[in-house]
Amino acid sequence: MEKNVIIFGGEGGIGNSIAKLFKHRGSRVFSLDIQKRTHDNIEFVQCNIINPESIEKSVNKVIELCGKIDIVINCAAIQIVESFEELSFENWKKTIDTNLNGNVYCSKLLLNVVNPGGAIVTISSIHSTVPRVNKYAYDASKAALTMFSMELALLAAKRGIRVNVVEPGIINMGMNADVVFDVKEIENQVPMKRIGKPDEVAKLVYFLCSDEASYIHGAVIPIDGGKRLTGWGPNTKQQK
DSSP states (O other): OOOEEEEETTTSHHHHHHHHHHHHTTOEEEEEESSOOSOSOOEEEEOOTTOHHHHHHHHHHHHHHHSOEEEEEEOOOOOOOOOSTTOOHHHHHHHHIIIIIHHHHHHHHHTTTEEEEEEEEEEOOGGGTSOOSSOHHHHHHHHHHHHHHHHHHHHHGGGTOEEEEEEEOSBSSGGGTTEEOOHHHHHHHSTTSSOBOHHHHHHHHHHHHSGGGTTOOSOEEEESTTGGGGOOOOOOEEOO
16 A cells, blocks of 8 residues: 555554554655654654644645655554542643644644545544543543544545544553553453554554545444453552
């Protein structure tokens, strides 16, 4: 698939896996993130996801380099673990700004830029609907993000742009590095008895952007090994 692809949050575990897959299959890929963290040859453009001016500047730079944009992947996100008693409104705002507001800024700007026939895929979470404790800001942001993306899909269809949402369960990546949990306990809560891999999410995202998914629009697709079927996860706490 020879397309021009923008990935917000392209330096994270899932974002980088998506970037490498698209590049391997012939697309020109731009990773937009706050800093370069991976050692690969993906084209990097610095972008502060919570700053609309930074987003506009970085998108304009990409357009200067490639002329058009076919695919947008929104996967910039942070996750802060706090008990309800220790909940910091500074961290709450930081999470909402990154996970929700930043994605809204990106979508508002790029809906007018993406070529007709293009695609937008947003990475949300199964915890947009599956409750748990100690990740209140993250889960609230993902619930709002999923609904926003569905409403965006109603508008984007009129412009010939497909919008879909991917909702991962627990994936083996850096975002979970500061969380203490028992791997076996987690695996036992997943019907498929294992934790997901970033490249599995990347393959789903790639499919949704391909011609094979040309009639898939406004879908919310979990990729969690069935974890959402088991309800709440275990309590988690910050790494000491």
